[in-house]
Amino acid sequence: MGQFAIGIDGGGTSCRAAVINGTGQVLGTGKAGAANILSDLENSLINIVAAARHALTSAGLDPEQVYKLPAVIGTAGANVGSYGKRVEGALPFASSRVVTDATIALQGALGDADGIIGAFGTGSVYNARRDGVSWGIGGWGFVIGDQASGARLGRDLLERALLAHDRVAATSPLTNAIMAEYGNDPERVVEFAHASKPKDFGRYAPIVFDYAGMNDPVAIDIVKTAAKAITESLDALLWPECPSICLLGGLAQAYRPWLDARHKALLAEPKGDVLRGAVELAAKLLRDGKGSWA
Numbered sequence: 001m002g003q004f005a006i007g008i009d010g011g012g013t014s015c016r017a018a019v020i021n022g023t024g025q026v027l028g029t030g031k032a033g034a035a036n037i038l039s040d041l042e043n044s045l046i047n048i049v050a051a052a053r054h055a056l057t058s059a060g061l062d063p064e065q066v067y068k069l070p071a072v073i074g075t076a077g078a079n080v081g082s083y084g085k086r087v088e089g090a091l092p093f094a095s096s097r098v099v100t101d102a103t104i105a106l107q108g109a110l111g112d113a114d115g116i117i118g119a120f121g122t123g124s125v126y127n128a129r130r131d132g133v134s135w136g137i138g139g140w141g142f143v144i145g146d147q148a149s150g151a152r153l154g155r156d157l158l159e160r161a162l163l164a165h166d167r168v169a170a171t172s173p174l175t176n177a178i179m180a181e182y183g184n185d186p187e188r189v190v191e192f193a194h195a196s197k198p199k200d201f202g203r204y205a206p207i208v209f210d211y212a213g214m215n216d217p218v219a220i221d222i223v224k225t226a227a228k229a230i231t232e233s234l235d236a237l238l239w240p241e242c243p244s245i246c247l248l249g250g251l252a253q254a255y256r257p258w259l260d261a262r263h264k265a266l267l268a269e270p271k272g273d274v275l276r277g278a279v280e281l282a283a284k285l286l287r288d289g290k291g292s293w294a
Contacts, residue, residue, distance in 0.1 A: 005072070
């Protein structure tokens, strides 16, 4: 079965997979639930395999071939401790190569070219490639990192809503709307926060941008804080001859107007999305067998 491989984008909201042939052509795609290996390893493994099976079915192939095919999986948390190796050892593929979501985002956006990427979905992460050498920052999870991610925007919004409820900070139409959603009961907000996964916080991100567009002061402050974090992170990676910056993920377009002018001037459209990056790395795995790109 060496003529096929599977590329997988293990996102914090959903997991996407694609089956390719020996020429890198995508034959079928599939989707399943979240694959955040830091916050829910067991269900992440289930969803990675489910997405792969759906992709095989979409390609007109037997889903049981997951046991015979190699796979490249890009997921947040692969750079933390032994999580990446644990995932590799637990998956049923003929061989598994687990890399960070930043690695597949970089490949999807730039191909083999130099530049910088920032990916903003449920989580956030940055990567750069200069003279063929790549390195990254961020991607540490929203509890202590992932600034400007959907999960952090949602977490920050709930914090601001509680501060407004306690009259520590000013209210706004947005904080009023959030408290009304929870029956103006702060204990319900706290219960939600303690029981929720990053994707649950992330569902509030579009609401923050919607209210920012209506000049809500709290929403604008949250987005400006996130944009400042993006500026600082991009500056940490930027070099004078950097050819381009690409933004990826569900929040990429929403952030574009808020970026520093220096970074806007370098913005380029990504060549492909994060799943495309996983597919390209899977194609390389088929070509060289040893995966020398890792």
